[in-house]
Amino acid sequence: MGTTVFERQAPAASVVDHSLARTADSVFWIDDLPSRLRPNRVPLRGEQRADLVIIGAGYTGLWSALLAKTRDPGRRVIVVEANRLGWAASGRNGGFCEASLTHGHENGLRRWPDEIDLLERLGLANLDAIESAEAEYGLDFHFERTGQLTPAIEPHQLAWLDEWYAEADGDPDIVLLDQAQARQAVASPTYLGAIWEKQTCALVHPARLAAELARAAEERGVEIFERSLVRRLDDGPDGVRVETDAGRIDAAHAVLATNVFPSLLTRNRLMTVPVYDYVLMTEPLTEAQLASIGWQDRQGIGDMANQFHYYRLSRDNRILFGGYDAIYHYGRRVDPAYEHRPDVWAKLAAHFFTTFPQLEGMRFSHRWAGAIDTSTQFTAFFGTARKARVAYAAGFTGLGVGATRFAAEVMLDLLAGVRNEKTELAMVRRRPLPFPPEPAAAIGINLTRWSLDRADHNEGKRNLLLRTLDAVGLGFDS
Template sequence: MGTTVFERMRPDASIVSHALSATRQSPFWIEDAPADDYPALTADTHCDLAVVGGGYSGLWTALLAKRENPSRRVVLLEARRIGWAASGRNGGFCESSLTHGEENGLTRFPQEFDRLQEFGRANLDEIERTVNELGLDCDFERNGAIDIATEPHQAEWMLEGANGDDAVFLDTDAVRAQVNSPTFEAGLFRTRDSALIHPAKLTVALARACAELGVEIHEHTPVEGLDTNTLSVAQGAELHTAHGTVRARKVALATNVFPSLLKRNRLQTVPVYDYVLMTEPLTDAQLASIGWEGRQGLGDSANQFHYYRLSRDNRILWGGYDAIYHYGGRVREEYEDRPETFRRLAAHFFTTFPQLEGIRFSNKWAGAIDTCSRFCAFFGSARDGRVAYATGFTGLGVASTHFGAQVMLDLLEGRATERTELAMVRSRPLPFPPEPAASIGINLTRWSLDRADHNGGRRNLFLKTLDAVGLGFDS
């Protein structure tokens, strides 16, 4: 097997140790954007629409529902705090793709891929328009993104993806003129379809906008059960919590990685942990040493890839590469501190930016991604149209949760729209098998993807088999 640039240009261990010596285990974004407090539910209530989950998916659903019909009574129930999970921990890449990239979309939805691209760009435009209309304070920057090649075979992929318009090929000199790293072989500058946001500021701003429109938000209110058996379709559904029952005409489930209240979705997603580092703010001299004047989002192009971007105060967020699944699909706080992964990430950072030797990481954290077998979101309704869901975003939910919210509202209102007629919306991914098969399959896939990265991108028989049956993944 070959090596990657991260093995060929490994930094001294002392550089990594110094960088991590004062790092605290805490999501930077959440520290940087203190959230408002919302009361727990303390009594029975009723509403037109109940939304379960206080991340992007739930907040967009509540906001859009109220903007569409201000007289509609909307109640949002969050088990802990608004935006505390994936929505407050992600990289802040607001991407237009609804299909987790071009290759995944072309493979799974070839007949409607062009239309999905149009939907995705319109979705990003709508988010930008809403941010401006409502004055959402979320550090929105539509700077585009650069896909980075760190190996020669990846440079060929960049060239194939260029269209000379909004996907511009950058050779070695051109990409290093944008951002200076000795690891960069080439790049693909996507000028239209990517923006950056401050993840936690967006959740705070969306919640405030919801509350101003009259959405009733309840934190620290986990939903323990969904009941429709004793109710007619006209009566709707009941959501049971420890301190009250919510009777709702319609219910939108926006629970992301956490176990679904619908049995049919229990095996549709698995939690995969993603890890992140954040540097202290760069000095002017440090920033000058790497350039990055365009402030684009960056991501390299291996199967196990890194994503990185600048914050408003010129910190570098550096995340990705390891994607860790724990037996049984558990989501637990203790999984968030994984020293070997943070050391690996830090080493890869200094391989990429050796000129930043001496800088420290202020924060490290992790979060669970709701991965499904088709690697992009799926949608549906249940209980005679009383309940809708959108989940399985697989790490690309910052923008696509807005689209998912629109789909859920269409389904709940019984509207036949172009969105609801999409094959992407009408179909479901294959479920994951129960344990121990799930753990064996997921970890074998990860091992195989790593081997492909070390073998010029060439996929082994196992990955080719997954591709053939529609379970393949291409980042």
């Protein structure tokens, strides 16, 4: 087996130790929120009636609330959140807001070849709508339509770039860069070439996006209750009944936006697994440091390995650097204890300085982790329950920042009984294969992770297990 660039060009251990010596175990995006965007909302108490109740105050639930009130300002909409608004994936992701609804073109083409053109058109329209939302609703979530740079960092990946560019068939928004051009765009000695997709990705401030969606929704009359864990979802006199420890809501319809957390519907308990992803954030770069790496176009960046890294600049020129290890823990549990992995952060720091050796001496100000709701098709799945009075979407698999808005539109259409090009999609109408129960899930996922690592060490060649999973439409990704 071969070695990867991160093994061949690893920095000294002292460089890594210095960079992590003062790092706070805290989510930068949430720490960066002004207090006015983080009000303390009361828990649900007593009995309430609503037209629509939404369970979960992350992106999926908040887009659902805002779009529901936009469609029908007279509708009473209530959101209940078990913890604080935007505290989980919506407050701690990398802020890559992509047009793709299908976890990339290749995955969409393999699963829904007859609909791929429609899915990509809908995805671009959805990203355009997110960009327009800042002006439409008076929001500021630091939206930057930078596009995304995808560098080849191993020689065998150059052929993948050539195939990708050939399939683009002259699309002016897809630019192929040779080694010199890639390093001129972003000065990393690991880059051998790259593709720059100019229009299909934007960057946002994750926690601000959640906070601003909530602010706009509340200004339009949406009621949001925090620290209100939903214990039961049943039929009710008005349609559905939602019960917390201290309150109850009877509503005509419900949206389930609980994503990685155990579903209130038994049918969905095996549809996702929680995969833990880890992130570092640097201190702000000085002008000299920023000049040393270029990056004038501020693209989001994600490399081509199976165990890939993603990184981007913040508004104040910090570098967020995450990915690579995607860790599953036996039993599908979501547990804060899983977020503390000094070994993973040390590995990420080493990979960071391999990518940018000119930044040796920098420190990381923040480190954190979070669980991703992974599905076997790498994209969200949809459905209704309780005689179409409940709609759900989950399984975004790490590309939910943009796709959650699309999911909200789909769920509202499903509840309204609307048939259109969104609700008629095979991706919406057909559920993916579930993950197996334990211990098969842990065995299968960890064997798959091992196989992906071997592929990265063997010129990308996929072994029998990976080829079999590809053939039957099963997978594991973050």
